[in-house]
Amino acid sequence: MPVVTGIKGIEIADGRLTARREAGGGWEVFEVPLPAVVSVKEGINLPRYPSLPGQIRAKKAELERHEPARREAALEKVRLLVPQEERATVQVLGEGADAAPRVVEVLRELGVA
């Protein structure tokens, strides 16, 4: 089955799916026949959250249970570590609009202004 990952735009017409994916500030477009598998990225739409009546109805819905066929992990987790923070301590340049001249100095030091 065709797979398109990380898409941020989707249209379905005439049994075909058109998917748009961000690439280098523009978009790249894929067109695939259905059925297809896609994974979508945040930002494809604004999520609709379930309404209260919808939630009540969902409570009565029948649950189908399936047991996944598991097998031994070929990528085995040994341990988790918290990465070391590399950042230096913050330098507060000032408060409010009065800090502007100091900010400009820093921008010049960094070579961006």
Next chain:
Amino acid sequence: MNLVLVEHDRGVLSDLSHEALTFARRLDGELDAVLVGEEARGLVDGLGASRVHLAVDPRLDDYAPAAWAAALATLVESRSPEVVLAAGSDRGQEVMAHLGARLDAPVAANVVAAAGGDPFVVTRQRWGGSLLEEARVHAPVKLLTVAAHALAAEPAPASSPVVEEFAPALSDADLVVKVVRRDEPQAGKIQLGDARVVVGGGRGVGSAEGFAVLEELAGVLGGAVGGSRVVTNLGWRPHADQIGQTGARIAPELYIACGVSGAIQHMVGCKGAKRILAINKDPNAPIVARADYAVIGDLGEIVPAIVAALRSGG
């Protein structure tokens, strides 16, 4: 021998591929590079590899993830590499996922260090880099993607590689998902990913109109404007402007974060920034603790004052 997939778009090398090549050069064993498609032929000399495999087929004229994976699978079969690597880009992750499925092998994504050995031990980023995982890869061929911006790319050593063309075993199904067209970025607009200065706005900007002053600051500095997920979800900025785990990854000289709280998902997107200047009314906002410089106060007053000071040359 280790194999690196070198990512390109119609013959233009991707920056992250340099990082993957740098990572691969530090591993034990010889380094072979793989390029897919005739358009990539011009790239063979700049990779620092002793051997370059060029996948040639008239159907490989644009990016097709399953076909790229098929090309790698063909080489895995014929060359039996120990490790196969790709950049930790959208494409790199996608191609390696296809390859893993084909070979029935695990993929260790977003690796920052590979200790090697048997079992093969890697350290990789999880949850967008907020945690690291040490893991063992149990497979005859180790498939890795190299975490983006986790190491600095080094220039490739001069090499005159042996170029070996090969015809990958492609089925029609491998070419169903392929880029059919592009909507090119607006000409002249500075892209977030390439900008030397990024001015980012968060909830503290207050409204879509509030971004006007950020636009002005970015204009004066020749930079680009981005936003946190909150502002793109609220419709204050287009989704393409989102900086973060699921949006753009930026790597500017300076990131000016205005009214951005600094949620971990946002910090993942801007950790490539060399310096961060936080402008925030809350001195205890997480972004302030992670910034190099901070100005505390109302960004609606501070940002225009900075623009004015820059314009007056003061």
